[in-house]
Amino acid sequence: MAQTKRETERKYAAPAANDVSWLPKLTGVDPVVSLADRGVQELDAVYYDTDDLRLTRTSASLRRRTGGTDAGWHLKLPLPGDSREEIGAPLSEGVPAELRELALSRTRGSPLRPVVRIRTTRSLRQLLDAEGGVLAEVSTDAVHADSLLDDGERTTWTELEIELADSGDPALLDGIEKVLHSNGVDRAQDPSKVVRALTQTTPVLERTQTARDETTPGTAGDHLLAYVGRLVDALTDLDPAVRRDTPDAVHQMRTTARRLRGCLRSYRSVLDREVTDPIRRELSWLAGELGAERDHEVLRERLTSGVLELPGELVLGPVTARLQTWDTAQRAEGRRRTLEALASPRYLDLLEKLRTLADTPPLRAKAADKSKKVLAKALLKEYDRLMQRMDRALDMPSGAERDAAIHYARKAAKRLRYAAEAARPALGKPARRLGKRVKAVQQVSGAQHDSVVARDALRRLAISAHAAGEPGFTWGLLHGQERATASAREGQLPQAWARVRAAARRKDLR
Template sequence: MATTSENMIEIEQKYAVDEATPLPLLHELPGVDRVEQPVEHRLEAVYFDTQGLVLAANRITLRRRTGGDDAGWHLKLPEGSDGRREIREPLGEDPELVPKPLLQWVRVYVRDEALAPIARLQTRRVVHRLRGTDGILADVSDDHVRAETLGPGAGSTQWREWEIELVDGQRELLESAQAMFAEAGVRPAPHESKLAHALGDRPLEAEPEAPQPRRKGAAADVVLAYLHQQVSQLKLQDPQVRHDVPDALHQMRVATRRMRSSLATYRKLLDTNTVNQLRDELKWLAGVLGAARDAEVMHDRLRGLVSLEPAELVMGPVERRIDLELESDYNTAHANVLEVLDQQRYFRLLDALESLLAEPPLTDLASKPAHKVVPKLVKHDMKRLRKAVKATENLTDPGNEDPALHETRKCAKRLRYAAEAAEPVGGKRAARLAEAAHTVQKVLGDHQDSVVDRGLLQRLGGNAFLAGENGFTFGRLHGLEQAAAARSEAKFRRKWDKFPSASLKK
């Protein structure tokens, strides 16, 4: 989904200042050629959040600001250790209607809760622009703020702060400014945003911290730490998928699959009903994401195959038909993804995942030492993989070969994710096992792609024939994909012969 939002990285530092503190001589900062005449602005900003302040709890601010030279809606998201991504939209006509492009960036946190005004800030700002020989380095703002919190427990407060924001300058300028301000007795502000200052000590429901798995620690810490990573990844990719950012769909589906797989491997550590319900919902979500992702992958794969063909063997509008049909497949599937991401079923899945992390329903086995429990669970997945491989070797009906190899791929993927989660306990052995399983997964993934591709090529060739086009190239590509599948199977056999032991015990 295209957006015209302004999108930039903001790097700034804030300082708490007494009313009587004079601003230091900014032109003495290294690299500063001159300081422009100060410019005063009168700003008013209304901040929006849910009743439970879910945005504030995730260090996100959403405001509608008037006055100054950047009036509009501003959304600020954490970016790295000391930066924030700022996304802007025009003011619009309704002062309480959050623009949809901004809402899509925070929907994964807000879900189906309402956004409403929670604070109003009035700021008298004096801006001192720092210029170097090659342009604008930074803006130093001297802000006098009056804040009014809205809703239950409403109150007001006022303060003064300095803010230095980089424009084209380097981070060293921030370090120099901090040293200069420290000499004047000024220290960094205790709050990272004006809204955080205004809210004061209002309780925020922060996400629980991920446990740190250890060999002799609780076995549950292994799966919970892994689930923490994947839930964070899903939340990171959700807005990227909504804005159709390249590779976001793939990353979101992988996070979903990792969670579902790890819940299967480590199911004995958690309540069975909870695990089963979550796995069912994660399977549903992965399927929705998969339809769009598969169309994306197959489109790229077919275009790549055609690009390698000699020109004389590409007969008819082959690329045009591929683009026409697979772009249509992708657009339809992606539209379905966007619809699902705004449904209550998806929101309740997010709620359930967060509840699992906040209050995990652990079994008695979960408290046992990880180094005794986890290797057995991983070894069980290795047995599943060996059984699947053996099934491919004992086939009596050659027509079942492709499904059997696909099942083997799924078992390899489950083992890979199990070993990844176990790395804090299994160390290099787990890492080596995860890498070997990933290799098998990739090889058999190429095989499965060729299976799906052949079905697509049959469809495309048939449609080309019905449209009076030459279907030769589609038939040729089908043959090439059949040969590629045979090579992938042979490569899998070679890799399997060198597969490492599943033992994680030292």
């Protein structure tokens, strides 16, 4: 089983390996009180990547390292700020299967091979607090890098690395940086050793010009592609977290897929639908496969909390045990569908198409128009679609047909919200206000739909309990509570919708 940790560090262009005149001054950075010399380490790392360096281009790295205190395989994935997630596995000859799988959203199935060897002579020191606890490590590294690609070269340099101890305060890095800067030690230009090594030794890392780079700033195409690019990157980054069952990762990935799908639908005047419609269908498939696990998470929390909130005398029979048995079976099925989807050729093909979409987008003529005009028109079109569905749903009497109509309108509300989110940088406050009010409609109608789904699950649980000779009283009681909840949410919907109508004034959006 791979081990993971959060790594927070900054790199600096050290003047020379033997110039450490500034080191004693670090003891003046609160709460550092002393400096401990930990000797010299010899590190030898071989970095793996695809032939076109897909890991490196997405700010990730995979290495096999010997020497030091953490020899083994390390997959490093980007996190916000100065942090990265490091996933480690024991030394082996080939790339560990788990790390290969966690890198799959970046490699998209392309083979991994050695691309550069980096040998480092590291002079290590630790910054200690008053109790002798380690606050950070200061490493002065003499680096020798040899490209393992065709026509690759060799390079050497010296750098300084400051890494926080586990649970360290990031503010400490700011204090250290002030001391370093005052002593002529500035941040390194490259974010990691492997990026610097490949940049200096391998022509293949040179950034290629894409169609996205050629869009004119301020146009609809430029604006929309920046948004699409962020979503594609987010989907790529979420993949390893979903595979490792990180809390809320499935939800975030499903929402990202839906945002992308909605964006490609709402802004078909900018992107050619002959290219994007097939991608939308595949995003719908992915969201559906993730939905089995995510929908069960929501339903489980709802039913569990419902049982826990009942007085003990109203919980008749083995209610908790039956709920746990149901949960175990449904959760396993949802997890199976998620992992099978991420392991499928269909998913890899989707990732490839999304990367191509982000780099070489199929722009239409309107992509060259000013963003405000194009985005506002698309936003109002989504609003008109929602208005038709919502007015129809609110005019219907309560019952199954109205439940379905509200759910249908909720889907349109979600698309309008995502369209407003994409348009917000260009349209400003009106789009932000509209998106906020549509979100309220989505939440109210979503709560109503969740109650409908919960009632169906409770009915099935009650049938199973009855067949086993167990009391059905508690399941019926919860069913009644859910019906009352749905009625209350329906009552809130007209007011929430009226606020959306007030925010969708065409003159403001235009």
